Amino acid sequence: MTTTPRSRARSFDTAAALYAAHRPGYPEALYDAVEELAGRRFAGARVADVGAGTGIGTAPMRARGAEVVAVEPGDGMAAEFRVRNPGIPIVRGDGNRLPLAGARFDLLTFAQSWHWTDPERALPEARRVLRPGGALAIWWNDLDGSAAWVAEQSARIHAFFEAGGPGGGAGAVGGGGADSGFRTLPRGLGSAFATRSVAWSRRIPLEAHLANLSSHSAFLMLGGAGTQAFLDAERERLRPLFPDGVVEEPYVVSVSVAVV
Template identity: 70%
Template sequence: MTTNPRARARSFDAAAALYAASRPGYPGGLFDAVEELTGRPLAGARVADVGAGTGIATGSLHARGARVVAVEPGDGMAAELRRAHPGIALVRGDGDRLPLATGAFDLLTYAQAWHWTDPARSVPEARRVLRPGGALAIWWNDIDASVGWVADQGARIRALFDATDEGVAFRTLPQGLDSGFRTRTVAWSRRVPLDDHLANLASHSAFLLLGEPGTSAFIREERARLAPLFPDGTVEEPYVVSLHVAVV
């Protein structure tokens, strides 16, 4: 399986509907923390959500009153975003080449997306499009591996891909931003049917690149392992969002 970030990023387009249907959203506390760390409300703020995917974060930012523009390079993901959020502006591009005006934005957000960029390009682009005093917000929403069954599942996934830290090893915060990053973590959970939990797993790039036979075999085995743990067929997925904000 390739570990090339570009190939992994492109893998989502063919599974955009699965991604939109099964991926978790974000808790309200995350957006409260964004407002706290940026020092301004989202309502009325000019925001670009970069690597917007199917619009999971974009829609939440819009609901908080932000004047949000989605930036998404992938055909399949952009199509899902347009379907789900027809009233939100969408431009095609990525963080390395932002198709946005200079000094026009109060906030750039990267929800699960910064690791697909080249910081040598994306940091100067962030500086360019943000107004003085604007902020860059980067976050990742990870299932909480301190919970026993989650840790066990993670070990099985790492063994499948022969990886020590599948999915997070290539995440690095950029250097050289004026204020440095301030960080908050937000714990939350969602209750979903077991099939939705398994579909969420299958929507991750490692499984998309593994291919249908290998993914289906793993999902069948995982369903058999988890069914006795969740006899009513409902899984409570625990998450921790790691938010990082720098004012530039």
């Protein structure tokens, strides 16, 4: 597969069920932080979740009482969204050209999806659909590189892709963190972004951890054989560290909110 930014952005469509099954969710503390930084609760708010994928970030907002609509460009991800979230409306489109009415939304969210947009187009679109006083919330959830095993794994992943991977770079796989250059917040909103970090963790089987890794775009672009070779080596490295076969994945969500 030829790697282009667009093909990589759409790589998730080939593995939507894998993505939904193994990608981490988000802690309730994240949604608390969004409410605090946006200055309003989800309950009763009109929310558009852009790049909603399979709905991992969308469903909790609905559970908090938001009137939420999902926006998703990918066929596979949108199909998986519909299966998993039959009660939440979804429209096809992307952050660069939102299929949404102007001045309507209290909150626009990009859960691990802002970096797939063209900010030159996505920012004006965000301004257009938000009502005055509405807020743009952008977040990324990374394995926490302050844990030694995460940092070591991240270094292995980066070395693997630098040594002949698909050419798109490792991106955020395996502890991307705030140093990931592609995570640039847009400028020019009504207020500057306020940012919070929310630490959390989950315990999952080693095989689920490996499946989670494989659902990242760098591996999806690489394809089966190369990915499997990396995962097999990783399994052997991690087994001694997690002898009971359960991996504790530590995460940090970095969430930034700006009010228009």
